[in-house]
Amino acid sequence: xxxxxxxxxxxxxxxxxxxxxxxxxxxxxxxxxxxxxxxxxxxxxxxxxxxxxxxxxxxxxxxxxxxxxxxxxxxxxxxxxxxxxxxxxxxxxxxxxxxxxxxxxxxxxxxxxxxxxxxxxxxxxxxxxxxxxxxxxxxxxxxxxxxxxxxxxxxxxxxxxxxxxxxxxxxxxxxxxxxxxxxxxxxxxxxxxxxxxxxxxxxxxxxxxxxxxxxxxxxxxxxxxxxxxxxxxxxxxxxxxxxxxxxxxxxxxxxxxxxxxxxxxxxxxxxxxxxxxxxxxxxxxxxxxxxxxxxxxxxxxxxxxxxxxxxxxxxxxxxxxxxxxxxxxxxxxxxxxxxxxxxxxxxxxxxxxxxxxxxxxxxxxxxxxx
Numbered sequence: 171x172x173x174x175x176x177x178x179x180x181x182x183x184x185x186x187x188x189x190x191x192x193x194x195x196x197x198x199x200x201x202x203x204x205x206x207x208x209x210x211x212x213x214x215x216x217x218x219x220x221x222x223x224x225x226x227x228x229x230x231x232x233x234x235x236x237x238x239x240x241x242x243x244x245x246x247x248x249x250x251x252x253x254x255x256x257x258x259x260x261x262x263x264x265x266x267x268x269x270x271x272x273x274x275x276x277x278x279x280x281x282x283x284x285x286x287x288x289x290x291x292x293x294x295x296x297x298x299x300x301x302x303x304x305x306x307x308x309x310x311x312x313x314x315x316x317x318x319x320x321x322x323x324x325x326x327x328x329x330x331x332x333x334x335x336x337x338x339x340x341x342x343x344x345x346x347x348x349x350x351x352x353x354x355x356x357x358x359x360x361x362x363x364x365x366x367x368x369x370x371x372x373x374x375x376x377x378x379x380x381x382x383x384x385x386x387x388x389x390x391x392x393x394x395x396x397x398x399x400x401x402x403x404x405x406x407x408x409x410x411x412x413x414x415x416x417x418x419x420x421x422x423x424x425x426x427x428x429x430x431x432x433x434x435x436x437x438x439x440x441x442x443x444x445x446x447x448x449x450x451x452x453x454x455x456x457x458x459x460x461x462x463x464x465x466x467x468x469x470x471x472x473x474x475x476x477x478x479x480x481x482x483x484x485x486x487x488x489x490x491x492x493x494x495x496x497x498x499x500x501x502x503x504x505x506x507x508x509x510x511x512x513x514x515x516x517x518x519x520x521x522x523x524x525x526x527x528x529x530x531x532x533x534x535x536x537x538x539x540x
Contacts, residue, residue: 177207178532179269181283182276182306183218187438191299191320192275193225194339198521203532209269211260213279230263232256234278256282261289268292271531274314276304284310293531297524299338299439301467303327318527320439320517321471336524337517338443343424347449347513350428355499358430358450359391366394366436368455368483370403372491373434378410379492380499387499389414390429432499437469437480445472446516451498451508452478455486477512 178199180192196208210229212218222229234256260283272287274280274296287294296314298307301321311317311331319325320338357377361369370393377389393403395418407414420426427433427448435441437454445452452472456465472478479494498504 174267175205175207176270177209177267178528179209179211179272179283181211181272181274182278182280183210183212183222184216184277184279185438186217186221187299187440188276189216189218189221190341190440191297191339192273193227194341194521195273195275195297195524196227197342198339198525199528199532202525206270206532211263211279211283213277216277216279218279230260232259232279232282234282253282253285257285257289260286264290264292270534271295271528273297273528274307274310275299276306278306280306281310284313288313295528295531298324298328299443300324300464301439301471302462302464304461304464316527318524320443321468323467323471334523334527336527337520338439339520339524340440340444340447340517341423342521344427344444344447346424347447347509352429352431354386354388355431356388356390356429357495357499358426358433358435359389359393360426360433360435360441361392361394366457369434369436370394370399372486372488374403374406374410374412374414375488376492376495377407377412377414379488380496381410381412383496385496385500387412390417390426391415392417392420392426395419431505432495434495437465439464439468442468442472443517446477446512449509449513449516451505451512453495453498454478454480455483456480458483472512472515475511475515477508477515 180196183189199206199208210222210227212229212231213234214231218229219231234252268290269292271293272283274284284294294314296307296310296317298317299320301323303324311328316332316334317328318336319333322335325333359369359373389412391403391414393399393416400416400418404416427450433445433450434453437456454469456469469478469480473480
């Protein structure tokens with residue numbers, strides 16, 4: 171009977187901020203350990219339910235739902251019905267072959283998988299991408315062997331947990347800096363897979379003010395896939411007499427970053443990390459309803475390093491935003507300085523550091539067989 175290939179399980183998801191670093195880590199493990207496979211566990215409502223199968227990944231989907239900010243009824247249903255059933259489902263999945271290590275990347279699928287790993291006595295490694303740990307990782311921390319941190323600032327919230335500051339792992343094709351010389355400056359607007367309503371509504375107005383002042387520039391705006399949004403945002407730029415390319419979704423992120431001089435975006439952990447790796451001067455407007463205000467603290471890392479401006483959405487007027495953007499977008503000296511500052515705070519060797527954390531678990535099988 172042919173022996174099954176050993177595998178690592180990556181659990182979690184929900185958003186691109188969890189999925190993209192999970193995929194980058196999976197690719198790094200496969201490249202380094204050709205005899206070890208990687209499988210995923212996610213939820214049936216998260217982005218992983220469509221994105222991972224499209225990529226050809228093996229993913230097991232659980233019927234888990236969020237509890238943070240939800241009604242007491244939904245919390246009771248999740249805690250006493252959905253979660254126990256999901257844990258049993260994962261244990262049943264592993265009945266014939268257990269993974270050699272479970273890596274939890276955040277999201278509600280991570281909870282069931284980590285609890286199942288504890289029952290099955292499988293080592294657990296957690297990966298926290300944000301500067302303030304999410305609720306899931308805070309609650310699971312006591313059961314993990316080690317937690318990998320995207321930002322070292324997160325360690326202060328994780329007492330009695332072994333932490334390793336690895337930095338956030340980004341896709342290999344995003345490791346080269348994006349600073350290019352452009353005849354006309356280009357502003358990048360990144361709203362993420364879901365888009366950002368504030369950016370979609372306000373930035374065309376900001377650009378209209380700059381155009382009225384006689385400034386010449388281009389815009390590439392990723393606005394999200396909501397029905398009619400591309401047409402709506404495109405029309406706003408046309409009325410503002412601003413040259414803009416509006417995208418619902420961007421599959422070529424290296425190409426996107428390389429077209430720009432300044433990035434304006436929300437400040438999810440991976441957006442901040444990618445901006446640093448790309449060396450992009452950035453203007454971050456944190457999502458005001460993010461749990462524990464973690465987007466602000468993610469952006470603060472870049473701001474303190476001199477690589478970004480950070481502005482709260484509340485009370486932010488079109489005029490203030492236009493003034494701040496004008497002082498940055500058309501100042502080549504400042505752009506070069508912020509480029510260097512971004513590269514200085516970029517995660518260094520994050521892939522190698524995360525592989526070092528996982529090495530004792532990935533090599534344990536080899537050692538035991540030798």
